[in-house]
Amino acid sequence: MQAVASPELSPALREFLARPSHQLLIGGKRLDAASAKTFETMDPATGRVLARVAEADAADVERAVAAARQALSGPWSRLSPAERERLLHRLADLVEREAESLAQLECLDCGKTIREAKNGDLPLAAALLRYFAGWPTKIHGETIPVSVPYYPGASFLHYTTREPVGVIGAIIPWNFPLLMAVERLAPALACGNALVLKPAEQTPLSALRLGELCLEAGLPEGVVNVVPGFGPTAGAALAGHPDVDKLTFTGSTEVGREIVKASAGNLKRLSLELGGKAPNIVFADADVEAAAKGLFMGAFYNQGQCCSAGSRVLVERPLFESLTAALVERAKTVRQGPGLNPKTQMGPLVSRQQKERVLGYIEGGVKEGARLLAGGEALAGEGYFVKPTVFSEAKDSMRICREEIFGPVVVVMPFDSQEEAVSRANATDYGLVAGVWTGDVKRAHRMARALKAGTVWVNCYHFVDAAAPWGGFKRSGYGREKSQYAIDLYTQLKSVWVDLN
Ligand code: ADP
Numbered sequence: 001m002q003a004v005a006s007p008e009l010s011p012a013l014r015e016f017l018a019r020p021s022h023q024l025l026i027g028g029k030r031l032d033a034a035s036a037k038t039f040e041t042m043d044p045a046t047g048r049v050l051a052r053v054a055e056a057d058a059a060d061v062e063r064a065v066a067a068a069r070q071a072l073s074g075p076w077s078r079l080s081p082a083e084r085e086r087l088l089h090r091l092a093d094l095v096e097r098e099a100e101s102l103a104q105l106e107c108l109d110c111g112k113t114i115r116e117a118k119n120g121d122l123p124l125a126a127a128l129l130r131y132f133a134g135w136p137t138k139i140h141g142e143t144i145p146v147s148v149p150y151y152p153g154a155s156f157l158h159y160t161t162r163e164p165v166g167v168i169g170a171i172i173p174w175n176f177p178l179l180m181a182v183e184r185l186a187p188a189l190a191c192g193n194a195l196v197l198k199p200a201e202q203t204p205l206s207a208l209r210l211g212e213l214c215l216e217a218g219l220p221e222g223v224v225n226v227v228p229g230f231g232p233t234a235g236a237a238l239a240g241h242p243d244v245d246k247l248t249f250t251g252s253t254e255v256g257r258e259i260v261k262a263s264a265g266n267l268k269r270l271s272l273e274l275g276g277k278a279p280n281i282v283f284a285d286a287d288v289e290a291a292a293k294g295l296f297m298g299a300f301y302n303q304g305q306c307c308s309a310g311s312r313v314l315v316e317r318p319l320f321e322s323l324t325a326a327l328v329e330r331a332k333t334v335r336q337g338p339g340l341n342p343k344t345q346m347g348p349l350v351s352r353q354q355k356e357r358v359l360g361y362i363e364g365g366v367k368e369g370a371r372l373l374a375g376g377e378a379l380a381g382e383g384y385f386v387k388p389t390v391f392s393e394a395k396d397s398m399r400i401c402r403e404e405i406f407g408p409v410v411v412v413m414p415f416d417s418q419e420e421a422v423s424r425a426n427a428t429d430y431g432l433v434a435g436v437w438t439g440d441v442k443r444a445h446r447m448a449r450a451l452k453a454g455t456v457w458v459n460c461y462h463f464v465d466a467a468a469p470w471g472g473f474k475r476s477g478y479g480r481e482k483s484q485y486a487i488d489l490y491t492q493l494k495s496v497w498v499d500l501n
Helices: 011-017 058-071 081-097 099-110 114-133 177-190 205-217 231-240 253-262 288-304 317-333 352-368 418-426 441-450 485-490
Strands: 024-026 029-031 038-043 048-054 156-164 167-171 194-198 224-226 246-250 269-273 279-282 312-316 371-374 389-392 409-415 433-437 455-458 491-499
Touching: 011 099, 024 058, 024 205, 038 099, 048 205, 058 167, 058 194, 058 224, 058 231, 081 099, 081 114, 081 177, 081 205, 099 114, 099 177, 099 205, 114 177, 167 177, 167 231, 177 194, 177 205, 177 246, 177 485, 194 231, 205 224, 231 246, 231 253, 246 253, 246 485, 253 269, 279 288, 279 418, 288 312, 288 317, 288 409, 288 433, 312 317, 312 418, 317 371, 317 389, 317 409, 352 371, 352 409, 409 418, 418 441, 433 441, 441 455, 485 491
Parallel strands: 167 194, 167 246, 194 224, 246 269, 279 312, 279 433, 312 409, 389 409, 433 455
Antiparallel strands: 024 029, 024 224, 038 048, 156 491, 371 389
């Protein structure tokens, strides 16, 4: 537990990590699991145990859902929209106050770099809370002029209201643990729901800390419950629970399918943000320097552990050699190390299992005949590091071109026409994001129109904002998180008729 003793950690974080066990948060109380089981979460930079966490299973999910249900008829339901706004701003204040220790916690628990945690995850988390803090006072219905053909001349008042959906289950992955938690919690609370959050088993800590901050902000007990545990136990119990009204899930497409099946019992509402295999396309008229940076960042941000990673790079032939060389040069010189070290540019993968999985894909790519230009192996020494890996001479049919690897592996391929780029870019089961680099404004918009993806980035990559909708086409899922469209996910519409005759 070297990292825990590390003097550079903020005092608040040292105190948090020093707890003998990290308990579940249910009904405003920190509790052991009913089974009394715990599990270990690791520091992926060292492979050593970072903390012990109570392991929720079905019995704890039962308690958490009951607490959330009860909170919906307590003081929470009587708060005015302006009071909900104030609470969300207060939570944002606390996240900003704790930004240093939360950023460090993310580095330790999931391996991201302190630079990315401080400049990306934390400011975005606060921004999401503030964006959704603005919504409670703006969620309203409409009056609709209605006609009733079998009652000529009759007069009615018809209006709609938007009500909370109820108990929201949120199952989230390990790549942006705090951000994903906030992305679900902020709109759910803005709309007046109560939440049961199941963080990924690899990264349970920041969600638990967030739950504590919710209580400190003044959210009533039971409005936010946090139940760390494993997918097939805690996750499946939440997905199948008959008293969960809506489930929001981010994770793999395979587990997404399980979630759909498990949710069928009570027909709970679903929003799914699943995998990706994004094309990042460079035309010969692009700004080469910007594109080179964008391709690298697109593929390797967060060690490539992003559903939006630009893992299929398509370069128009005249630029193919020079851009491939630029990508390889960056891949070979990037500084890898523990995320907490401010000099580190790329951290470890989240777990041993993920490291093995990624190395398996690399081995498969070599076996299928792709050419390895950089990386291709783990870093020697402790921790779950894999060198950033660049393949060329790959065929679209190879697994490294079709399947989501969720690690630092990119394939670079040349193309000769816009039509070819579009058809190859779209030849995937996924459709989360796509990137286009071009100096031709007409081409940019033509491409944006042609690409089948929920987000298209032109001359930029990996940009997100609380106000911009986020979600996928095809097997990348359905529903749009963030933005005004999240309000539709976390409210239900009521239609009221009043006879005025
Ligand atoms: P990844 O491959 O990125 O780990 P997963 O889809 O396996 O993504 O996991 C994302 C989240 O889904 C995690 O919180 C995990 O515990 C949860 N999960 C995994 N399997 C199931 C399941 N069968 N039912 C519900 N949740 C699950």
